[in-house]
Amino acid sequence: MQESLRLMVERYDVGRLLSRSVLMVDDEPENLDVLEALLSDEYVVFRADSAAEAFAISQSQPIDVIIADQRMPGMTGVELLEKVGIDHPDIAGIILTAYTDSPAIMSAINRAQVFRFLTKPFDAELVLRSVVEASDHVYHHRAIAGLVSLVTSRNDDLAKALEDLRAAQQGLLHLERLGTMGRLASGVTHDLRNFLMGLSYLEVEVESGGVSDEIRESVQIGLSGLRNLLATLESMNQFARSGRLGVALGPIQPASVVRDAVTVMRMDMEFRRRKLDLRLQPDLPEVLGDPRKLTQALVNLIRNAVQATQHGDLLIVEASRLPEGGVVLAVEDSGSGVLPEIRESLFQPFMSSKGEGGMGMGLYMARLVAESHGGRIECQDLGGRGTRFEVFLPVPDTA
Ligand SMILES: Nc1ncnc2c1ncn2[C@@H]1O[C@H](COP(=O)(O)OP(=O)(O)OP(=O)(O)O)[C@@H](O)[C@H]1O
Numbered sequence: 001m002q003e004s005l006r007l008m009v010e011r012y013d014v015g016r017l018l019s020r021s022v023l024m025v026d027d028e029p030e031n032l033d034v035l036e037a038l039l040s041d042e043y044v045v046f047r048a049d050s051a052a053e054a055f056a057i058s059q060s061q062p063i064d065v066i067i068a069d070q071r072m073p074g075m076t077g078v079e080l081l082e083k084v085g086i087d088h089p090d091i092a093g094i095i096l097t098a099y100t101d102s103p104a105i106m107s108a109i110n111r112a113q114v115f116r117f118l119t120k121p122f123d124a125e126l127v128l129r130s131v132v133e134a135s136d137h138v139y140h141h142r143a144i145a146g147l148v149s150l151v152t153s154r155n156d157d158l159a160k161a162l163e164d165l166r167a168a169q170q171g172l173l174h175l176e177r178l179g180t181m182g183r184l185a186s187g188v189t190h191d192l193r194n195f196l197m198g199l200s201y202l203e204v205e206v207e208s209g210g211v212s213d214e215i216r217e218s219v220q221i222g223l224s225g226l227r228n229l230l231a232t233l234e235s236m237n238q239f240a241r242s243g244r245l246g247v248a249l250g251p252i253q254p255a256s257v258v259r260d261a262v263t264v265m266r267m268d269m270e271f272r273r274r275k276l277d278l279r280l281q282p283d284l285p286e287v288l289g290d291p292r293k294l295t296q297a298l299v300n301l302i303r304n305a306v307q308a309t310q311h312g313d314l315l316i317v318e319a320s321r322l323p324e325g326g327v328v329l330a331v332e333d334s335g336s337g338v339l340p341e342i343r344e345s346l347f348q349p350f351m352s353s354k355g356e357g358g359m360g361m362g363l364y365m366a367r368l369v370a371e372s373h374g375g376r377i378e379c380q381d382l383g384g385r386g387t388r389f390e391v392f393l394p395v396p397d398t399a
């Protein structure tokens, strides 16, 4: 047993287990002199002439074995070992006593887990052997404790690996759900495309005159909304099938994307009940973009902003140039901010706080659009005064 334990301690690098230090305590210094002479060749020896001093040493030094006189003023040897054992149950105690075993001492010994009990006057040979055996006992105790704690920490590693696995599984689940959605969307997309074709005749009629400007505008807004919806469904479908978002990039004016998104949003009664501050910086550089996809991304952001605010609240929609090059499209609202529990995974699919009212796809799609343009999307918490979403787009090198 001893040998196999030593092998395991070495193999698993449990560390140094013995300090080879012995603490002796006796109120008669001559006894300490004899013990010290006996042990100091082999061990580091600490001396104390009271139980209190011995206790203090046991708290500050790495001790393997304590040899304590039983009869000391203030505290008995067994009481001392009991007290030391609270914080250091791995230290072995040897009690020296002139008494022959009285039942009182025996029961105390059980409580204090005294390793050995030696009678005075002691036999040098026996003391030495007892210290060797007590050290072995300590080694045993510490080796097992060390190995157990190693197994426990491995367990933590295992728990972490399991957690990572669970997250990966969650990701797979997302893809699975995206696939299902893509299949569902393909049916809807097909119907919608036919429906839109029918409506295009209406558009021609309306354009050729005979209706009021108001009706013409409503039809145009309605149709552009439908076209956008169709475009979104098509990208979802495509994404579900290929895992990529295809973009048709061409030189476009960022301001026109923002205007298109606002036009689409005008279909929404709630949007019309917000105050809109449209900030389009003049002379913005062109970006390489897919106008439909960028419009859709912006619509998603504006729709979220509408849903986060109340009647009469302010929405800022912005397009501006970045000092370091590139363009930023931003949507800012004065709502109550993103819930802390979803902040980390805001741009993941199916992350929604809206229950039946949301799929949790809006920001995810916006992120895919930004990234497929070589850009990125960020969310800024305005410290209780709302939220700002920014889509950064690179500007192609014209040099
Ligand atoms: N402007 C905002 N203010 C506060 N919370 C927001 C804002 N925009 C998004 N969120 C939070 O982020 C979540 C995810 O938004 P996302 O647009 O991806 O999904 P959704 O709006 O819930 O559903 P949908 O797929 O219909 O857009 C929302 O449910 C909401 O909790």
Ligand SMILES: [Mg+2]
Residues within 6 Å of the ligand: 300, 303, 304, 358, 361, 362, 363
């Ligand atoms: Mg949304």
